[in-house]
Amino acid sequence: MGKITDNNDGNDNSVSFPHKNKLIADKDFDKLKKLLALLSLKHDISPDNLAKIAWQEKQISIPATIYSNKKLSTLETTVKYLKEELKLRYSQIGKILNRNERTVWATYANSLKKHPKKLFVGKGILIPINILSNRKYSILESLVGFLKDGTGLRFFEISRLLKLDARTIWTCYMRLKKKREGENEAR
DSSP states (O other): OOOOOOSSSSSSOOOEEETHHHHHHHHHHHHHHHHHHHHHHHHHHHHHHHHHHHHHHHOOEEEEGGGGGGSSSSSHHHHHHHHHHHHOOOHHHHHHTTTTTHHHHHHHHHHHHHSSSSSOOOOOEEEGGGGOOTTTTHHHHHHHHIIIIIIIIOOOHHHHHHHOOOHHHHHHHHHHHHHHHHHHHHH
């Protein structure tokens, strides 16, 4: 994939990268330009702002199957997946998970020591990444809460999926529930 650079020739619309001419000749690119123009007129939004909105709306989901690895913590597994499978930078992962970039780096380094191989990525339940960003709860608490409340799985089903003891899952969920109740009482 080519690196996009500004030409700095005074024209703000000028962007160059190695395969620009191929892209412009692509029929799908022509369709995209027409669709952007149509949406721009219809909603009175510039094509640049439409593109920004589209990228912001892109939601990252993580397959629940990656958490079946017994060697890594849930945070280590999450960071390893985002780094290796989605090719995100430490700063991007930090923003997504609401964690410091140095913490993300250290977590990834630890995950490589414990489990240098790639994670098993199977099909099944997808976890929206935004549920893992609330620092009031641990990654495991957020994950168990989503699997219990969001998908309706029972404790033993979650324990099988995550390869953890059902009592651990129950304890984690009760801790999450207690924290949520504390928040509701504070309001």
